[in-house]
Amino acid sequence: MTCVTNDVLLDLSERRLAGELSDRVETHLLDCDACRARFGEIRAIASAVRRCTGTPDALLSRLDGGMAEILARPRRRRLAVPAAIAAALAVAALVYLAAPDRPMPPPPPALSAIAAAPPLPRAETEIRTERRSPASEAAVVTDARRPAEDATPDLPWRPARPGDVNGDGLIDVADRLVLARYLAGRTPAPDPAVADLNGDGAIDVGDVQILTREIARGR
Amino acid sequence: MDASDEGLMLRAGAGDREAFARLYERHKAPLLQFCLQMLRNAEDAGDVFQEAFRYLYIHASTYRPTAKFTTYLYRIARNMSIDILRRRRRWNLQPLDPALDLAEPPDLREPRLESDEIEAGVRDAMEEVPPSYREVVLLRVLRGMEYAEIAEVVEAPLGTVKSRLHAGLEFLRRAMRRRKLAE
Incomplete structure (x- = not known):
């Protein structure tokens, strides 16, 4: 048997190898000093990876709070004001497009x-x-x-496409992430042409709500 | 009542917020660990964690149990993490967050001798592992996922997943050896 790859050694250390293959690998380890040494290292590393990954309580508490807020809200907000604005914009666009002297x-x-x-x-x-x-x-x-x-x-x-805040040509959660990070004061202001979705002259939580709704609609 | 992840998610899709809250409680710690180790930055990890659950909640009604719930959850978080890592590379931002040491686990640890050194070494060495290898190592070692599920999460063939796992473990092993030689 040729020397064993690390993924197989990991499987062996976790007893995930099927019987026959497990027997063959174990037999090989008896004969091959290099693989036997590597097996010990892989087992120690895997064990350390599991141990060294905790979760900071403070961060988790903060995230719990954020999640509670999300759950407290209706999944799809049927807000009258944004809907009315969207309808008005649509009507205005139709009137503009239908104007004969345009x-x-x-x-x-x-x-x-x-x-x-x-x-x-x-x-x-x-x-x-x-x-x-x-x-x-x-x-x-x-x-x-x-x-x-x-x-x-x-x-x-x-x-520029309104809503495509990160300019990748798609309107998706990545855009929402960019907007949220700006509101948290961690990134520079995005282009208002793509981020000021309600046209109120400010990039704020109202724009995030609109973007969230558009993403949920699968725009 | 179906208390499996998939069952809870279907109930969440029908408007059962309590079901979603149970899912959140069940998966929050492992997912946050994954995000922390992927991004090596507590703030970015928190953002991705929250956005992933928010995305799930918003799209709960469209969820179809064609794959395991964890596949769905980790694929969302992984894609968001990759997006941040790409942006970092574009802007040449520093990923290392000293605050991540807060992620050190708890007081319940048994006293160990050399294992503490190995832990510290692995924590540092994880920096050197490229993200495409790191995610596979974390999903396999930390989350104990089967190869087939990992392949779905990272959207790569099974053979690629195994070779990335091999390469990721090799990165860690060599980093540990260098560290040992340096001492």
Whole structure:
């Protein structure tokens, strides 16, 4: 029998090996000094790993408190105010999109066209900002934050997506984690265009609630 | 009444908060230990721990017992931990948290001679083990999970899990040897 890997030695030390294999490994250990020495080390290490991992009581108590708060709340909050805001935003967006005199946005140019085109004057971006309705303000803010001269062909601009706080293209618990850590004062403020979800000008617990609900909906 | 993890989770999904509280009580200490050892930082571990349970609670109604509850729980916590570890690497943050020594267990320990040194050595050596190996070592040694379950948690083939366990234990073993030589 060839020498035994550490995972098999660990299994042997925990009596998890099947009978025949266990016999073969034990027989090998009788003949192989190196494996026998390694077996002793692996057993001591595994034992130490189990012993050296305790849980700090203070931390656990704090987390218990946080969990009690979570359990005290309804799982899916049906808050009237956020729902009304969301409905109003949706209606405003529909009205804006249905308006006949609204200039149609140009189709997205190819990267080569962006590279060849002269830089977009900043003033034009500002005029567009004024024409927009409040409902699409978040999107326009993103437009305004994109200086045309920064549009380089090798770095295609990607619009910020409200809720995608960590900018990974997904809206998930990782975004909520980033937001929570900011509220705990442990990270710098995220971009309001993606984090100020209720549009009240502040990144606060209200935004966390909205994000949590959106994640729960599987957005 | 079904008091298994899966049964409690199904009841939690139907709105039984007491069932979820029982699940929390049952798994909180082992999960926190796992998070602490994965992240080596008490605050990050606390964040992941709380977010994992919050995520479970919010999604309880969508839970289907197609796998063991612990697989589900540890996969959530593991993915969140990996996310933090990636961010640390991106920002070059220091993972070591001196406060983690608070995680040293309790007063009920029997007096030992060399084993205390081994414990301290393992605690330090765990820093050197890459996260993808460390998580397998912790799930297998600390949680006693079967290989098949670990494979589901870390989303890797069975053979990969075994080779990572071998490599992780080898890291620890060599670190311990270096430590012994240095003394």
